[in-house]
Amino acid sequence: MSMKALNQLVARSIVDPSIVNAFSHGDIGMVMTEMDFSADVRSSLEQLKANSWAEFATLAYRIVKAKEESVRHVHLPSPLEGLLPGDARADEQVA
Amino acid sequence: MIPVTKEERQWFLRQLALGLVEYLGVAEPPVPVEELLRNPPALYDEDFGVVDMFSNLWDATFARPPTQRGSIFVRMDLDPEQRRFALARELLSALITSKHGRRMGLSDLLLPNLRESAEYFASQFLAPEPLLQAYRARGGDRETFPHTFKIPMQVADHRWIEAA
Numbered sequence: 001m002s003m004k005a006l007n008q009l010v011a012r013s014i015v016d017p018s019i020v021n022a023f024s025h026g027d028i029g030m031v032m033t034e035m036d037f038s039a040d041v042r043s044s045l046e047q048l049k050a051n052s053w054a055e056f057a058t059l060a061y062r063i064v065k066a067k068e069e070s071v072r073h074v075h076l077p078s079p080l081e082g083l084l085p086g087d088a089r090a091d092e093q094v095a
Numbered sequence: 096m097i098p099v100t101k102e103e104r105q106w107f108l109r110q111l112a113l114g115l116v117e118y119l120g121v122a123e124p125p126v127p128v129e130e131l132l133r134n135p136p137a138l139y140d141e142d143f144g145v146v147d148m149f150s151n152l153w154d155a156t157f158a159r160p161p162t163q164r165g166s167i168f169v170r171m172d173l174d175p176e177q178r179r180f181a182l183a184r185e186l187l188s189a190l191i192t193s194k195h196g197r198r199m200g201l202s203d204l205l206l207p208n209l210r211e212s213a214e215y216f217a218s219q220f221l222a223p224e225p226l227l228q229a230y231r232a233r234g235g236d237r238e239t240f241p242h243t244f245k246i247p248m249q250v251a252d253h254r255w256i257e258a259a
Contacts, residue, residue: 007110010107010110011111011117012114013114014115017195020195020199024198051096052203053198053199054200054201055096055097058097058103058107058204062103
């Protein structure tokens with residue numbers, strides 16, 4: 001969700017000067033409120049310090065990617081699932 | 096400028112290419128690169144907008160005299176696919192040197208790897224992911240891909256594998 005919003009934000013910035021203007025004036029948070037960023041990602045991005053829009057975009061990409069990878073990691077089943085003693089699937093197979 | 100990985104640079108270039116494709120409202124390939132250069136978004140009006148022909152040396156190059164609009168000089172005997180790729184590649188230089196591009200900080204991010212960045216940008220601009228996915232969903236194959244998108248065979252091969 002946030003990566004899609006970031007992609008749209010960066011894509012728009014090449015043809016829409018209002019985005020770079022907002023960044024230059026410290027108002028990029030206002031632009032992000034109109035987009036589909038999660039609240040915690042938006043909060044992290046609003047606190048970013050960068051010397052240029054391109055640098056901001058790169059740092060934002062790192063943050064959003066790391067957040068999305070951590071969420072994906074949490075939802076992934078453990079490779080040990082089904083092998084541990086007492087595990088339901090393991091029990092079923094034995095039965 | 097902070098150190099940037101190739102993957103981060105390519106992500107950034109993909110978004111720039113998509114932003115321009117969306118601006119053009121392209122629903123079907125080929126992406127009209129020459130039209131964009133001749134009629135760029137209003138914020139680039141003072142920066143570029145001319146395609147000139149010449150007959151020797153390099154396939155294409157972007158040149159911008161101080162305080163003047165930039166021009167892409169492209170060799171007249173290129174085949175249409177090579178010409179489009181050369182124009183798309185030089186489009187990145189035009190963007191980098193534009194007033195808006197300088198405000199974005201494009202030069203710090205992209206100049207250290209300009210040739211590689213420009214070629215990657217061109218392949219993404221001429222064969223953007225949404226159009227490529229739609230082409231595949233309609234049953235488009237690798238053989239007709241270069242012709243449909245009007246890109247050089249070598250670029251098409253690389254792009255096809257990359258997007259698989």
